Amino acid sequence: MSTDQNDELLLEIKNLSVGFNGSHKGMPVVRGINLEVRTGEILGIVGESGSGKSVTCFSIIRLLGERGWTEGEVLFDGENLLESSENEIVSVRGKEIAMIFQDAQSSLNPVQSVGRQLVEALELRKDLANNSSVDYKNEAVKLLGEVGIPDPERRMKEFPHQLSGGQNQRVMIAIMLAGNPRLLIADEPTTALDVTIQAQILRLLKKLRKERNMTIILVTHDLGVVAETCDRAAVMYGGRIMEYGPVEEVLVSPRHPYTFGLLSSKPRIDKRSEKLYTIEGVVPSPEKLPKGCPFSERCLYVVGSCRDNSPPLTNEGSRHYFCFNPIEEGTIWTQ
Amino acid sequence: MNSAYIIRKVLRAILTVWMVTTFVFLILRLSGDPTVSVLGLEASPEAVEAFRAKWGLDKPISVQYFDFISNAIKGDLGPSILEGRSALKAVLSRLPNTLILMVITTSLTFIVGISLGLLASLYHNTNKDRFIMVIAVAGYSMPTFVVGILLVLLFSVKLGWLPSGGSGTWAHFILPVLTMTLVESAVFARFTRSAMLEVLYQPYIKTALAKGLSWWQIVRRHALPNASIPIVTIMGFWIGLIIAGAVITESIFGWPGIGRLLVYSVKHRDYNVVQVIVMFISCSMIFTNLMVDILYGFLDPRVSIERGEE
Numbered sequence: 001m002s003t004d005q006n007d008e009l010l011l012e013i014k015n016l017s018v019g020f021n022g023s024h025k026g027m028p029v030v031r032g033i034n035l036e037v038r039t040g041e042i043l044g045i046v047g048e049s050g051s052g053k054s055v056t057c058f059s060i061i062r063l064l065g066e067r068g069w070t071e072g073e074v075l076f077d078g079e080n081l082l083e084s085s086e087n088e089i090v091s092v093r094g095k096e097i098a099m100i101f102q103d104a105q106s107s108l109n110p111v112q113s114v115g116r117q118l119v120e121a122l123e124l125r126k127d128l129a130n131n132s133s134v135d136y137k138n139e140a141v142k143l144l145g146e147v148g149i150p151d152p153e154r155r156m157k158e159f160p161h162q163l164s165g166g167q168n169q170r171v172m173i174a175i176m177l178a179g180n181p182r183l184l185i186a187d188e189p190t191t192a193l194d195v196t197i198q199a200q201i202l203r204l205l206k207k208l209r210k211e212r213n214m215t216i217i218l219v220t221h222d223l224g225v226v227a228e229t230c231d232r233a234a235v236m237y238g239g240r241i242m243e244y245g246p247v248e249e250v251l252v253s254p255r256h257p258y259t260f261g262l263l264s265s266k267p268r269i270d271k272r273s274e275k276l277y278t279i280e281g282v283v284p285s286p287e288k289l290p291k292g293c294p295f296s297e298r299c300l301y302v303v304g305s306c307r308d309n310s311p312p313l314t315n316e317g318s319r320h321y322f323c324f325n326p327i328e329e330g331t332i333w334t335q
Numbered sequence: 336m337n338s339a340y341i342i343r344k345v346l347r348a349i350l351t352v353w354m355v356t357t358f359v360f361l362i363l364r365l366s367g368d369p370t371v372s373v374l375g376l377e378a379s380p381e382a383v384e385a386f387r388a389k390w391g392l393d394k395p396i397s398v399q400y401f402d403f404i405s406n407a408i409k410g411d412l413g414p415s416i417l418e419g420r421s422a423l424k425a426v427l428s429r430l431p432n433t434l435i436l437m438v439i440t441t442s443l444t445f446i447v448g449i450s451l452g453l454l455a456s457l458y459h460n461t462n463k464d465r466f467i468m469v470i471a472v473a474g475y476s477m478p479t480f481v482v483g484i485l486l487v488l489l490f491s492v493k494l495g496w497l498p499s500g501g502s503g504t505w506a507h508f509i510l511p512v513l514t515m516t517l518v519e520s521a522v523f524a525r526f527t528r529s530a531m532l533e534v535l536y537q538p539y540i541k542t543a544l545a546k547g548l549s550w551w552q553i554v555r556r557h558a559l560p561n562a563s564i565p566i567v568t569i570m571g572f573w574i575g576l577i578i579a580g581a582v583i584t585e586s587i588f589g590w591p592g593i594g595r596l597l598v599y600s601v602k603h604r605d606y607n608v609v610q611v612i613v614m615f616i617s618c619s620m621i622f623t624n625l626m627v628d629i630l631y632g633f634l635d636p637r638v639s640i641e642r643g644e645e
């Protein structure tokens with residue numbers, strides 16, 4: 001995919017495939033995707049469970065675990081993170097690229113206080129370590145304040161099980177801000193939270209982007225979250241990117257039948273109907289994906305070539321999609 | 336950790352010791368008395384009667400039990416029928432021998448077992464891991480008496496390097512210590528490994544990685560402390576068990592500790608000595624578990640907080 005604007009590229013994913021040894025018969029879970037992340041943007045990656053969106057993110061800072069394998073390139077500052085040494089990737093994690101996860105409570109160490117976990121992250125900062133006058137505790141309290149934790153002084157001594165889900169996610173964000181990273185990957189950060197808390201966390205992410213000029217990759221299965229938060233969106237299905245472009249184009253007039261289907265499945269407040277639209281079938285597991293477009297078996301717009309050939313990339317202004325039979329502009333996505 | 340909690344714990348401990356002792360008291364008396372052991376089969380009926388009267392064995396069990404309890408409350412646990420002196424003294428004179436063996440074995444077991452378990456977990460699914468686990472499975476599949484006897488056959492009978500039993504020199508320690516360490520550290524290796532693996536696959540380990548900690552920092556600061564919680568539990572439980580397990584090791588190697596004394600006293604129905612030893616074993620079990628509970632408060636803040644609210 002080409003750069004449409006002259007925004008500075010922060011991260012470039014080139015032909016990335018990811019898989020796990022010993023599962024899915026060795027078939028990759030992510031299959032040769034390309035993606036660009038520009039400085040200061042919030043990029044949304046949307047898709048159903050099993051579409052490969054989280055795996056893509058984990059592979060960026062190599063958190064796949066011992067069974068994971070990758071192919072292709074993840075370029076950050078021109079350096080391929082997939083091939084950098086263990087020491088190099090450790091120095092990228094937290095300081096350049098940080099990541100928050102879906103279930104904040106289990107993602108925090110249950111037997112360490114919030115303050116201790118936060119201070120630990122701050123102590124990894126080289127610029128602070130060289131400054132003898134720095135008070136880590138004070139810095140930690142400031143960070144908790146920044147992410148909107150009330151009474152941060154007191155919270156420092158508390159443990160994750162004493163905090164609510166939303167507060168734990170704020171703590172997670174504070175921990176990941178400690179290293180002052182340029183890129184924050186948020187893997188479904190609001191999925192486990194109530195809607196009101198969800199909105200607060202999303203507002204916090206937007207605030208951080210604005211105040212710290214931080215770049216954010218937001219992984220979600222919720223199109224509403226994307227519409228509200230992101231600048232650009234990539235829609236993933238079956239380990240591939242289906243459609244990719246500015247949110248106002250992708251979500252308003254989708255070209256790909258999959259995006260179209262997703263949007264049609266959303267309940268709408270202005271239209272009451274008996275039954276919600278559903279995309280027929282289920283997401284196939286990686287070893288059962290069709291040879292051509294992964295969505296071809298469930299697609300209402302399927303044509304002859306879909307099943308056997310991979311659809312080519314179509315560029316249309318700032319938006320890109322992979323489809324033989326795209327939705328025409330102006331089709332309204334209601335049932 | 337408030338005082339109501341401690342009082343409840345202590346009361347529960349006293350109740351447990353009382354129940355265990357009562358049980359042993361009854362079982363022992365139902366299985367015969369020491370007259371034959373002491374006087375022999377040929378003793379005259381008068382001698383038998385005199386002996387039974389001397390030690391109060393002719394009274395009904397309920398009376399004996401009442402005497403035992405009322406004396407025990409005063410701190411008198413009764414005499415050893417075989418040795419003539421107080422049962423408590425008879426046990427205490429053997430106790431140091433058992434304790435020294437236990438301290439050495441326990442420390443070695445913890446060091447060897449936990450290190451092997453850690454090694455296996457950190458090299459999970461590699462040949463190192465598999466090798467350690469094969470040895471561990473072999474180790475704990477073999478009962479102590481089999482390992483002990485095999486070691487005696489090899490080092491004492493065949494090679495003649497080490498004494499097969501008894502005590503007195505440092506060489507006498509080697510076989511009993513080796514036997515127990517081999518078997519028990521296998522259990523610890525397996526347990527430590529699974530505790531570590533459990534922790535290493537927790538989501539917060541991923542967070543620690545994403546924060547930018549190196550693998551060793553994570554192992555040291557997050558994995559080890561958290562895995563130590565279940566390991567400490569089993570350690571406490573195990574210290575209690577190993578004192579009971581001393582019976583077998585001490586019998587094999589003729590070690591003059593309370594384990595062998597227990598076997599001997601049961602055989603000859605030396606009631607009071609058996610009761611003292613059983614009391615000691617249950618007290619040590621309860622004590623180590625109490626220690627574990629207290630340690631928990633330090634290792635896991637969730638426990639102490641819940642207790643505070645109790």
